[in-house]
Amino acid sequence: MASVEIVDVRKSYGDHEVIHGVSIPISDGEFVALVGPSGCGKSTLLRMIAGLEDITKGDIKIGARVVNGLPPKDRDIAMVFQNYALYPHKTVAENMGFALKLRKTPKAEIDARVKKAAEILDLVPYLNRYPRQLSGGQRQRVAMGRAIVRAPQVFLFDEPLSNLDAKLRVQMRAEIKELHQRLKTTTVYVTHDQVEAMTMADRIVVLHDGIVEQMGSPLELYDRPANLFVAGFIGSPAMNMFKGTIRTGSHSHFETRDGTRLPLPTLPTAHEGREAVYGIRPEHLTLGGDLRAEVTVIEPTGAETQVIARLGGEKIIGVFRERVSVKPGETIAMSPDLPLVHLFDAKTGLRLT
Known part of the structure; x- marks a missing residue:
């Protein structure tokens, strides 16, 4: 050896x-x-x-x-x-x-x-x-x-x-x-x-x-x-990514280009207005919450259910261990696990720490 x-x-x-x-x-x-x-x-x-x-x-x-x-x-x-x-x-x-x-x-x-x-x-x-x-x-x-x-x-x-x-x-x-x-x-x-x-x-x-x-x-x-390339390459299904702007204040959030608000952990005010990419893996979404998306496809695999939906103008994929009783065209409520949210700089593609 x-x-x-x-x-x-x-x-x-x-x-x-x-x-x-x-x-x-x-x-x-x-x-x-x-x-x-x-x-x-x-x-x-x-x-x-x-x-x-x-x-x-x-x-x-x-x-x-x-x-x-x-x-x-x-x-x-x-x-x-x-x-x-x-x-x-x-x-x-x-x-x-x-x-x-x-x-x-x-x-x-x-x-x-x-x-x-x-x-x-x-x-x-x-x-x-x-x-x-x-x-x-x-x-x-x-x-x-x-x-x-x-x-x-x-x-x-x-x-x-x-x-x-x-x-x-x-x-x-x-x-x-x-x-x-x-x-x-x-x-x-x-x-x-x-x-x-x-x-x-x-x-x-x-x-x-x-x-x-x-x-x-x-x-x-x-x-x-x-960076964004590794985030998109590692993981199956691939990480959900949304372009937009970081908003800080009493309630930090991420605002996508179509105005959808995605929750964030509390961030330093230095990030206010920063153009970024918000990433969340499909398996780190949970059922219930403030995000409401229109279901387009349901893919049950037995142990898991993969849901493809539209959140505002963007596609979002969720993978859930629970049985999901929704049909295409209906609305599903979901929320990201905040500690597992990823943020990347929009210009460089590098991870924000």
Whole structure:
């Protein structure tokens, strides 16, 4: 195992820079998820760690070594891809042990390592099968087993669950997390799915347009997003946001552009008249209160009910544990949990403290 350190890394294609001086320290044994929308640079960053992309500027360290000039085979990393990348003409056992065979590892050691990895991943009954005889989840476990037998210092995962159906993704999330808890190998995991990142990672790095927007534990990013982008990206359904003006005085409130008043905790008078964005997560709204919205859609899921409504001229989404007995076109009363309201500066997008 080893730490990974990304130090002021930049990547350009010709005159177009796509990674803008990113620095990320990753501790030995840590599970770090790189998340962000398509085109944010997360896969490019992972490929630079692996040695599949050249670095324009900056350094990448694995352990004590700067690995900028090292080929992938000498970096002591193992990568799991989105498309499994299995050899169709080789059995599961042959796929898992192929990298060791190329290194001329003794056959007895290959067999022992393959057997151990197969036991960890519940693949023992499938060792003599071919990839075409396996389900998508089993193929992904074979790809993970191929990485495990190499006993690398660092695991790199590039959106490994994207090709699986919803039920399998949930199952594989738990298996990958359990695998990390068992092996304690430093892991860098790329995904566009913030739920994957929230449920699996020790720390999340949110990327946007080639820069780091925020780094922190999943709950840090959820509870205290640093800016509007992180606030809108982390959380499902996304945070409700309203543009308007802060009003202080005997009763602080937030006035939206259409004149709707949203409650606020008491604020310093220095905030009076400040243009801001008011954020409240759907799950932090409660039934009853002074906000009255016209229901447009009801989405019951069993354990929860999601309500989409119009508050003044804006859409608002609420997620309630209670059964909601309203219909589209009717009015619903709700209120925000005041300590959980978020405020962001309208110009900079940064969180107001």
